[in-house]
Amino acid sequence: MTKLTKRLGPTATALALCIGLVLSAQASAADLEAGKKIAFDRSKGNCLTCHHIEGGTLPGNIGPPLVAMKSRFPDKAKLRAQIWDATAINPHSIMPPLGRHRILSEKEVDLVTDYIYSL
Amino acid sequence: MKKLITAFGLALLITGCNATTPEKPASMKAQYEVALKNAQAAVEKAAAVDGEWRDIRWKKSKKRYLPSAIKAAEAGDYKKALKLLEIATFQAEAGYKQAMEQKNAGPRF
Amino acid sequence: MKKILTLLLSAGLVATATQAVSSPKEDLEKFRMYYEQRFPGIQLDDFGNGPYALDASKRLQWESMEEFPPYEDYIDKGSEIWETPFKNGKSFASCFGKDPSKVRVKYPHWDKASSQVVTLEGDINKCLKDNGEKPFGWKKGKIAHLGAFLGYEARGQKINVVIPDDPKALEAYEEGKHFYYAKRGQLNLACADCHIQYPGHRVRGQLLSTGLGQTTHFPVFRAKWSKAAANSDGMGTLHRRYGGCNKQVRARPFKAQSRQYRNLEFFHTYMSNGLAINAPGYRE
Numbered sequence: 001m002t003k004l005t006k007r008l009g010p011t012a013t014a015l016a017l018c019i020g021l022v023l024s025a026q027a028s029a030a031d032l033e034a035g036k037k038i039a040f041d042r043s044k045g046n047c048l049t050c051h052h053i054e055g056g057t058l059p060g061n062i063g064p065p066l067v068a069m070k071s072r073f074p075d076k077a078k079l080r081a082q083i084w085d086a087t088a089i090n091p092h093s094i095m096p097p098l099g100r101h102r103i104l105s106e107k108e109v110d111l112v113t114d115y116i117y118s119l
Numbered sequence: 120m121k122k123l124i125t126a127f128g129l130a131l132l133i134t135g136c137n138a139t140t141p142e143k144p145a146s147m148k149a150q151y152e153v154a155l156k157n158a159q160a161a162v163e164k165a166a167a168v169d170g171e172w173r174d175i176r177w178k179k180s181k182k183r184y185l186p187s188a189i190k191a192a193e194a195g196d197y198k199k200a201l202k203l204l205e206i207a208t209f210q211a212e213a214g215y216k217q218a219m220e221q222k223n224a225g226p227r228f
Numbered sequence: 229m230k231k232i233l234t235l236l237l238s239a240g241l242v243a244t245a246t247q248a249v250s251s252p253k254e255d256l257e258k259f260r261m262y263y264e265q266r267f268p269g270i271q272l273d274d275f276g277n278g279p280y281a282l283d284a285s286k287r288l289q290w291e292s293m294e295e296f297p298p299y300e301d302y303i304d305k306g307s308e309i310w311e312t313p314f315k316n317g318k319s320f321a322s323c324f325g326k327d328p329s330k331v332r333v334k335y336p337h338w339d340k341a342s343s344q345v346v347t348l349e350g351d352i353n354k355c356l357k358d359n360g361e362k363p364f365g366w367k368k369g370k371i372a373h374l375g376a377f378l379g380y381e382a383r384g385q386k387i388n389v390v391i392p393d394d395p396k397a398l399e400a401y402e403e404g405k406h407f408y409y410a411k412r413g414q415l416n417l418a419c420a421d422c423h424i425q426y427p428g429h430r431v432r433g434q435l436l437s438t439g440l441g442q443t444t445h446f447p448v449f450r451a452k453w454s455k456a457a458a459n460s461d462g463m464g465t466l467h468r469r470y471g472g473c474n475k476q477v478r479a480r481p482f483k484a485q486s487r488q489y490r491n492l493e494f495f496h497t498y499m500s501n502g503l504a505i506n507a508p509g510y511r512e
Contacts, residue, residue, distance in 0.1 A: 049432050060430045087416065092227060094425060096415040101213055102206075103414060169488060171480040172414050179475075210414065214479075221410035221418075226255060228262040228424060 027114035035115025038108050045104060045112050050095070053119065062094060069119045080113040147197035154204040155192070158185060161211035170218030172210045184210065252391040252401055252498060259499050262424070263440040273504045275441030278511065282428045283435050290510065299376055299449035299508045302463050306377025309370055314359045320374070323355035332375075332382035332505055336389060336493050338397040345400050345490040348375060349465055366484035367468035368453070368460060375447040376463060379507025387444060387505060389498040404495030407488060408439070413479030434512065443497045445509025452512065463508070466493055 027035070039045040040056060048056040052065035059065075073079035081088065084099030099109045162185060165171045174182040188203035250258075263275060267282065274281040280290040310328055313319045324331045335348040349371055353363035364371040391401050408419045422431070423439040430436070446466040454462030467484035470492060474481040482488040 058433045060432050062426050062429045062431065092421075092425075094417065094421040096417070101414050101416060102209060166480075169482075170412070173475060173478040173480050174414070175480070177480045213414075217411060217416065221412070224406055224410035224418065226250070226258060226405070226409060227420065228258065 027118065031111055032115050032118055035111035035113070038104065039112050039115055044108065045098065047112075047116075066116055066119050069117050073117070076113065076117050079117055080109065083113055083116070084109055147201070148192075151192050151197045151200050151204070154201055154208070155188070158188070158204045158208045158211065161208050161215070165211040165214040165218070168215060168218040170214040172214045175207050175210050175214075249402065252398075255405065256499060256501060260440060260502075263427075263438050267428070267438070272502065273441075273506075275438050276444035276500070276503050276506045276509075278437035278441065278445070278509070279435035281441075282438070286435060293510060297449070297510055298451075298454070298462060299510060302373045302376045302449070302461065303380045303508065304377075305370075306373040306375070306380075309374045310377055314356075314361050316359055318359055320352070320355055323351065323358070328378055329381040329385075332378045332507065333385045333388060336490065336497055338390070338392050338394065338400070338494070340392070340394065340397075343396050344487070345494040347467075347485065347490055347493060348378065349467070350485055350490070366465065367471070368464045372447040372463035372465050372468075375465060376449075376508035379445075379447065379505060382505045383507070385505050387497060387500045387503050389494065389501055391494075391498060400491045401495055401498070403488070404491035404493070407492045408495060413474065413477035415477040417477040419473070439496075439499065441500050441503050443493065443500055444503050445506050445511075447507060448509045448511050450511050 036055075039047045039053065042049075047053060047066065048059045050060045050062035052059040052061065052067075054067070069079065073082075082095075085097040086093040086095035087097055087100075096103055098104045098112075099106065104112065162171065162175055165175075171177075174180045174184060176183055176185040184203045184207035188200045188207060191197075191203060192200035260272075264270075264272075267275075270281050277287075277290075280287045307328075310320050321328075332348065335351070336345050338344075339346045349366060352371055352374060353366075356363045364374075391397055411418045411421065419439070422436050423442065427436050427438040443466060446469070447463055448469065449462045450464060450469075451462065453460050453464050453468075465484065467489045470489050471481035471484060
């Protein structure tokens with residue numbers, strides 16, 4: 001998918017995103033699993049360093065436990081924005097700007113958002 | 120809908136172009152040389168304000184985007200080299216920007 | 229144009245900020261008061277025990293470990309290094325004075341002649357060079373062993389860093405202070421983010437220590453280092469730790485004994501003035 005997007009260029013990416021948006025209203029089980037993997041991976045999301053997530057071992061407690069996310073973030077876009085760059089709202093936030101500093105790719109931020117949103 | 124069709128058409132067109140006229144190695148090399156200069160300048164700029172990130176060129180980094188790009192280019196893989204340079208440049212610019220934003224950082228409790 | 233404007237503007241901001249800067253003494257008072265209020269009941273010296281001051285179960289494990297501390301052999305090795313004469317017949321005592329218990333407390337300090345912060349490690353290697361000996365590596369091995377011995381001999385003495393009223397010394401102090409509070413690296417983390425905002429919290433299984441008391445126990449034996457590589461015996465200097473922290477936040481570490489780290493050590497140690505030296509320490 002990534003390779004394909006590169007070759008098609010930005011226009012096609014936009015198109016793909018449009019289609020993606022329609023399709024991803026409900027993230028697939030495979031996507032959720034992929035998102036979980038990125039979230040738990042120490043060199044990727046590494047969310048467990050600071051957050052408790054059900055099923056994760058040895059979680060830190062710097063950030064709030066990631067539970068009941070839908071009620072905490074009725075707007076999924078806001079959750080994604082928080083993951084992408086928490087310092088936009090609070091410049092002193094300790095949370096690394098996963099998207100802004102490209103710790104994760106845009107696609108990976110999407111997958112992690114879907115997964116966290118499902119918690 | 121009309122927009123969507125246009126977009127789709129444009130995408131096809133771009134793919135088509137890519138397929139029929141692959142970039143010549145010579146132009147890739149020229150592109151690489153420009154990108155390398157840009158990346159090096161960006162890295163020096165970040166380093167000058169103590170804002171350099173770990174994986175750009177530090178000897179113990181496993182990624183070392185900048186030297187890896189040069190190595191890839193030496194092996195003739197300009198596509199890979201350009202990709203790595205893009206990352207190195209992004210990181211250098213982000214590190215510089217960060218150092219500027221943090222210029223007045225001080226005690227906060 | 230916009231860029232130039234921003235540049236001018238930020239230059240202006242820096243200028244105003246410098247004028248309004250707080251004195252080292254005020255910084256120290258606020259720094260200490262913050263921790264004393266956040267962790268009431270913890271004795272000042274106990275902050276030098278890092279996470280073990282903050283968590284009862286970790287403290288128990290640590291106390292039982294301290295009965296046969298893994299750094300003991302290295303204190304002995306350091307003592308040997310201190311005693312062993314150089315090829316010219318002199319020894320470290322010719323540089324530092326005969327009493328090894330009076331060395332550690334002098335560092336770091338501002339050296340007016342060279343206009344820079346001088347560290348214990350810097351003077352150890354200077355002594356070697358001045359006597360025609362090969363200098364030690366900066367981060368581990370002999371330099372840490374000798375540091376462990378000198379720290380052990382000085383246990384109980386109070387940290388007493390002096391920031392002289394000299395614009396250049398204040399500049400060095402300010403640079404170190406800025407380093408502690410500025411976010412850096414791809415993970416965008418400052419020393420202060422963890423050690424001021426979140427001491428006592430856990431990063432995975434590790435308990436974050438307070439910034440207060442962080443330098444008193446260096447050089448340190450770190451279990452993590454003892455497992456790191458065949459040539460690593462677990463002992464390391466403060467600058468080794470700085471480098472490790474910077475690497476973890478994905479910033480390019482500075483060299484041990486670089487100006488940046490020496491100035492950080494200057495500020496960082498000054499913040500613990502009045503706390504007892506408890507080197508060498510043990511950490512996970």
